[in-house]
Amino acid sequence: MKIEDVIKSTVNIDDSKKIILNIIYTQSVIGEKFAEVLKPYELSSEQYNVLRILRGQKGNPANMCVIQERMIAKNSNTTRLIDKLLLKDLVTREVCPDNRRKIEVQITPKGLELLSELDPKVIEHEKLFSNNLTQEELSQLNHLLEKFRTLNN
Amino acid sequence: MKIEDVIKSTVNIDDSKKIILNIIYTQSVIGEKFAEVLKPYELSSEQYNVLRILRGQKGNPANMCVIQERMIAKNSNTTRLIDKLLLKDLVTREVCPDNRRKIEVQITPKGLELLSELDPKVIEHEKLFSNNLTQEELSQLNHLLEKFRTLNN
DNA sequence: TCTTTACATTTGTACCTACAAATATCGATA
DNA sequence: TATCGATATTTGTAGGTACAAATGTAAAGA
Numbered sequence: 176m177k178i179e180d181v182i183k184s185t186v187n188i189d190d191s192k193k194i195i196l197n198i199i200y201t202q203s204v205i206g207e208k209f210a211e212v213l214k215p216y217e218l219s220s221e222q223y224n225v226l227r228i229l230r231g232q233k234g235n236p237a238n239m240c241v242i243q244e245r246m247i248a249k250n251s252n253t254t255r256l257i258d259k260l261l262l263k264d265l266v267t268r269e270v271c272p273d274n275r276r277k278i279e280v281q282i283t284p285k286g287l288e289l290l291s292e293l294d295p296k297v298i299e300h301e302k303l304f305s306n307n308l309t310q311e312e313l314s315q316l317n318h319l320l321e322k323f324r325t326l327n328n
Numbered sequence: 329m330k331i332e333d334v335i336k337s338t339v340n341i342d343d344s345k346k347i348i349l350n351i352i353y354t355q356s357v358i359g360e361k362f363a364e365v366l367k368p369y370e371l372s373s374e375q376y377n378v379l380r381i382l383r384g385q386k387g388n389p390a391n392m393c394v395i396q397e398r399m400i401a402k403n404s405n406t407t408r409l410i411d412k413l414l415l416k417d418l419v420t421r422e423v424c425p426d427n428r429r430k431i432e433v434q435i436t437p438k439g440l441e442l443l444s445e446l447d448p449k450v451i452e453h454e455k456l457f458s459n460n461l462t463q464e465e466l467s468q469l470n471h472l473l474e475k476f477r478t479l480n481n
Numbered sequence: 482t483c484t485t486t487a488c489a490t491t492t493g494t495a496c497c498t499a500c501a502a503a504t505a506t507c508g509a510t511a
Numbered sequence: 512t513a514t515c516g517a518t519a520t521t522t523g524t525a526g527g528t529a530c531a532a533a534t535g536t537a538a539a540g541a
Contacts, residue, residue, distance in 0.1 A: 176474075176478065177474060178470075178474070181400070182398050182399070182400060183397060183398050184384075184398075186384075189454070190458065190463070190466045190467065190470070191451075191454035191455055191457070191458035191466070192454050193470055194457075194458060194466055194469055194470055194473075195358055195454055195457065196400055197469075197470055197473045197474065198351060198354055198355050198358060198473065199355055199358070199359075199400050199401070200400050200477070201351055201355075201473050201476065201477045202351050202352055202354075202355040203400065203401050203402070204477045205348055205351060205352070205477070206352075207403075210499085219526065219527075221526085221527070221528095222526095231337075231339075238489080238490090239489065239490060239491095240488090240489070240490090244336060245335050245336050245337075246335070247334070247335060247349055247352050247353050247356065248352070248356050248528085249356070250360075250528060250529065250530095251527080251528070252491095252527075252528065252529085253490085254490065254491055254492085255491090255492095255526085255527080255528095256526095256527085259526075274488095274489085274536080274537070275489095275535080275536055275537085276488060276489045276490070276535070276536045276537065277488095277489060277490085277536095278489080278490070298344075301342070301344035301345050301348055302344055303479065304344070304347075304348065304476055304477065304479075305343065305344035305347060305476070307475050307476055307477075307478060307479075307480065308472065308475060308476055310343070312472055312475070313343045313344070313347055314343065315468070315472065316347055316350075316469070316472040316473070316476065317331075317343070317346055317347055317350055319461065319465055319468065319469040319472070320347075320350045320351065320354050320469070321329075321330060321331070321350065322460055322461060322465070323354065323457055323458070323460055323461055323469065324353070324354045324357045324358070324457065324460075325329065325460060326456065326457070326460075363529085372496065372497075374496090374497070374498095375496095391519080391520090392519070392520060392521095393518090393519070393520090401498085403498060403499065403500095404497075404498070405497075405498065405499085405521095406520090407520065407521055407522085408496090408497080408498095408521090408522095409496095409497085412496080427506080427507070427518095427519085428505080428506055428507085428519095429505065429506045429507065429518060429519045429520070430506095430518090430519060430520085431519080431520070482541100483540100483541085484539100484540085484541080485538100485539085485540080485541095486537100486538085486539080486540095487536100487537080487538080487539095488535100488536080488537075488538095489534100489535085489536080489537100490533105490534080490535085490536100491532105491533080491534070491535095492531100492532085492533070492534090493530105493531090493532080493533090494529100494530090494531090494532105495528100495529085495530095496527100496528080496529085497526100497527075497528075497529100498525100498526080498527075498528100499524100499525085499526080499527100500523100500524090500525090501522100501523090501524095502521105502522085502523080502524105503520105503521080503522070503523090504519100504520080504521070504522090505518100505519085505520080505521095506517100506518080506519080506520100507516100507517080507518075507519095508515100508516090508517080508518095509514100509515085509516085509517100510513100510514085510515085510516105511512100511513090511514085511515100
């Protein structure tokens with residue numbers, strides 16, 4: 176479906192505007208589908224993201240700063256996301272003994288198990304979209320997006 | 329900045345995953361910049377979107393359904409967005425006399441004025457990004473995004 | 482050591498979304 | 512016309528983001 180049909184526009188849309196609408200809409204389609212994947216596990220995509228980052232630490236704890244800077248949406252409120260994950264016993268949270276300002280967050284075995292269960296479904300979700308494009312088109316799209324968002328000032 | 333650097337990943341990321349991260353991140357960059365544009369006017373991007381749709385009605389009122397279906401993020405809560413716009417006298421809301429289930433929402437002169445003031449800044453925001461690409465690349469990006477999100481089943 | 486500055490995180494407030502249930506109205510039909 | 516299903520909107524609740532102020536700790540300098 177073309178973006179004009181999505182927003183039911185009859186007038187001609189400028190290319191600069193069209194591309195922005197296209198990116199926003201595509202993101203929302205991806206997000207909705209992903210939420211469906213996570214729904215049965217009562218996990219939000221943001222919570223999933225935090226768990227994924229913690230697993231990437233390979234046993235080492237991560238403090239709030241580290242989690243924050245590895246998130247795709249940089250402005251998430253990490254404290255409150257961790258709160259939710261704590262309630263489900265998916266992570267632990269402890270004051271860092273070396274620097275009492277910092278908080279050490281770690282994924283629990285229960286969290287790791289949940290992620291393993293999700294792994295195939297997440298991959299399936301990703302392939303669902305990328306299957307529409309050839310390898311050539313995929314890297315082209317990656318390149319164009321990167322070029323598009325990079326402000327040269 | 330490549331997406332690997334954005335999320336500070338050292339391992340190799342699969343192309344299907346990379347492209348999804350790329351789209352999500354690009355959207356968030358666009359959104360942040362746009363919020364900056366709107367900030368001085370104390371308008372959220374969602375509120376702006378509703379106003380823009382209402383102006384497109386060219387004097388005719390729009391009911392909730394119509395607004396909803398023209399929004400890019402389809403799941404916004406239109407009632408509550410309109411509530412906020414009402415408080416600022418940017419729209420009016422009345423029960424439709426022909427069908428009392430429906431609500432007629434219209435942009436006020438004050439709302440139209442605000443949009444006119446914003447127009448050049450919005451266009452500037454759009455160009456900011458699209459200037460990075462040639463016309464050729466823009467239409468290619470539009471095409472690839474559309475192809476990417478279209479699920480064939 | 483005391484003070485100041487920087488750092489790391491938390492918290493308050495306002496706004497937004499997701500989902501389901503509630504409310505109200507209309508239209509069709511028995 | 513009384514009822515029932517469909518339509519249109521609202522509302523409650525939970526989770527999320529944005530931004531600024533507050534809190535607590537560390538580090539550096541007088």
